[in-house]
Amino acid sequence: MSQQEVTPKSSNRRNFLKAGATAGAASVVSLPGSAGATPAANERLRIGFIGPGGRGFGAHVKTLCQLHNEGRKIDLVGVAEVYETQRDKVADYIKEKTGNDPGRYVDYNDMIAKENLDAVCIGTPDHWHHKQIVDSLDAGLSVYCEKPMTKSVEEAFDVEAKWRESGQVMQVGVQSTSLPVWNEIRALLQDGKLGKVLGFQTEYFRNSDLGQWRYYKLVPDMSPKKIDWDRWLGKNEGLAPEMPFDRAVYKQWRRFWPFGSGMFTDLFVHRTTSMLKATGLRVPGRVVGAGGIYMEYDGRDVPDVATVVADFNEGVQGLITATMCNQESRVNQLIRGHYGTFMLGNGESFDGFEFVPERRQVTAQGDSAKRTFEPERISTTPVKNTTKAHFENFLDACEAGDPQLCNNPPDLGAAAMAVVNLGAQSYRNGEVYFVNEGSRDISTTDPGWAAKWEAKSQAREQANHIPGWQAGDFGSRLNEPEYMRYAGPWTDGKDPGDA
Template sequence: MTPRDLSRRGFLATTGASAAIASTSALGAASSANTNGRLRVGFIGVGGRCQTHVDSAIKLQTGPGTVECVAICDVFGRYLDETGGKIESKTGKAPTRTGDYRDIISDPTIDAVVIATPDHWHATQTIAALKAGKHVYCEKPMTHTVQEALDVYQAWKESGKVMQVGVQSTSLPVWNKLNDDICAGKLGKVMQYQTEMFRNSSMGQWRYYQLTKDMNPSNVDWDTFVGHEQGLAPKQPFDRARFAQWRCYWDFGSGMYTDLFVHRTTSMLKATGLRWPGRVVGGGGIFLELDGREAPDVATVIADFPEGVQGLVTATMCSSNVPIQQAIRGHNGSAVLGTGEDFSGYDFVAERPQVTLDSSIKSERVEVGKVGDTSFAHFENFVGAIKDDKPEQVNCSPELGAAAMVVVKLGAMSYREGKAYHFNRDSMTYGDADASWANHWEEMSARGDKAPHVPGWHAGEKGSKMVPEDYQKLAGPWKDGVDPAKA
């Protein structure tokens, strides 16, 4: 049997799922109409990360009964068997199994899909699901490329459906509180954020995903995984490492840029209210993990925003005990979050009163509250937005997901291509950088323009106005030999 034969009927029979549905019509026939008020969910890509979403859905199915796990799809037989068995044992109902995601998307009785496939499949499956009238929960990163991110964002806007991007930490209330405080002027003019993701291991990042003998062309629909017929990646021979540890390879992922940086960047964009960058550059290299991987083990992305804010995300996968602090810096003070992502609040660190000219600004701890399980909270938020028919209610919207992808992926492209990139938010296009970015700020300075602020700012000039010394009046060109002090 050839790899292509493994999709649909051939794949299902080979993996022991011959009793499952192997065509769109059969899948629809096996599902009852949604008459019980439950959200009927299908899962596309049920490997490691998806198990958390399956667990959340099971919890909602066996608890309040708001969800029903009705279908699962994967190219690997063992994943189908294990996930199908878990759902049946926990809920008493076996989900339909298929090797073709189109079976789930085209089934009119399925209300929502959870997409947790490798990155390079996200856009294709998400857009198809939205066009089919389904709500979508798509794991981060939202897409594999910048253009795909913009395409998904547009498809979502046209769909009217609920879509949640799987950056679970955005369900922490600290980001909304920070955004409120920033817009109210607590930090003064915000100029920079910094964030991190430091890890270490003895085997190399993502190599801890085990390779097993049953990962072979008889059990894996390799052609579908690669997606070469859809133009998603080049045709290539089967490789267990590329299947199970795909984040190491550019065809399928972008290493730490899209697996880790997107987490931190999304949170910072939510806190500051920033979205589309103006200029992005990235650097790094494979400095230690020289094990056949393609993505770097050290990387940094710097994004400059038109609102006059610089964003920094940096990390190494080979040293973890001395990370930088996550922080947002303003002229009057900074919000310091420390490291990690389980934040119950932030520390406000005030600048000196000699600088702020306001002795009432004091350092303090700002408590917001904890979330015990961000993955469940994020999934529950998705379900709640569907129930309330409010797409804007999700904690990580496609707009936020697309903006974060633009930042991190342009950074990855910069690293690989040796270029800096400009992004034009008016035309939603990007291209090679030039001198215009620096020229813009120099021209603003020459004119003495007011400092720009983050979206939603409503604090006037609080913390954003310089107070020059009297001697600064002596500055300026001597025109026709006349001292500017006498002009």
């Protein structure tokens, strides 16, 4: 996949302000790959919220209120929410915490049209993400969208293309991508610390006596009198099938396929995005998923045990696995190479990780004599509040007008979706999915995945590597024993060992 840059466009309110009344005071700073400039020093970012429900309120609204009160130049000016009670709750909270009474809307398009926004934060169910992102980008707005970036892979690729075309800042809400550890690991991998990178393994285990996502409480106030059900469904937009109002579907929508993909897109996307960032990998070449509903028989659609295996054209395999019914026996997050492994443990609170070298019989041979291989604890800077750090990163990018500053831009968001969502589709449909790296076409017809690797072996080719690899053949070739000169076909009865 081409890692092309996104060039900001001077199309939104902030740039018009800068070019007009504040032009004399504005300090124009050219950024690499940027056609725009930083906002004027006294300018404030006007932010609206689309669908601030559980995560949208608890993380988006509350975090930005905190940042506002800490002095960030932002104003929270609009709330678009189909549930009247939630809409008032969020707007009242903003007024209490910041002193500003935001506009209250049912339709986010009305908010975009009337509130003179610079940016939106999207916290709606997955099936709305694509349309709301595209509408916002088309309006010249910066976008923070909660993960997963979209409902489908095709939508994710479309958002990535629209984002590149728009030049706008966009951040996908996988907050762990704002940990410095992933950039630090990527630099070590590219330098050959592990030799040839072979695979990553990650997880997101949970356990609950209630069942996953049933901890979102249902209350009598949730009713068609208070909730615009057709708008929530996206009935007029064709986003979901028509169905009668159901509190469980409304509040616990992650359990049902029309609106989400269970642990695949709600949980696996966290760890997968981090691993893609650490390795530099993006779109997979081959994806298969497995699992089932083995215990949580509560009317749900999505499985309680699942695994995704993704193979990449760089010659790397990713394994993402979990159950929602056990969490005390979690697998380790790790990245494996020919000469060693980075062991990351679990979760997102890292102050370091372990380098575990392979045995000396492997690492003492050939080119590995250039380096020492001893067990090592590699320190990293922990981040106490990754959600806050992620929003600060988003605001920094908005203020600079530079999409490249975001820690989780749409190219990374789309790649993670390709892994986890194709894994979900594979589980449901019993198919193996293949992605054409250039065209982004998705197919269940095998293009000869195994055959291409067998051909490389027969031709004794060099290994493929992660993007940014700088270590040549280090840790990427096998030693050829002297006796292998006796291998090979006997042509016309001649012993190949006599050559």
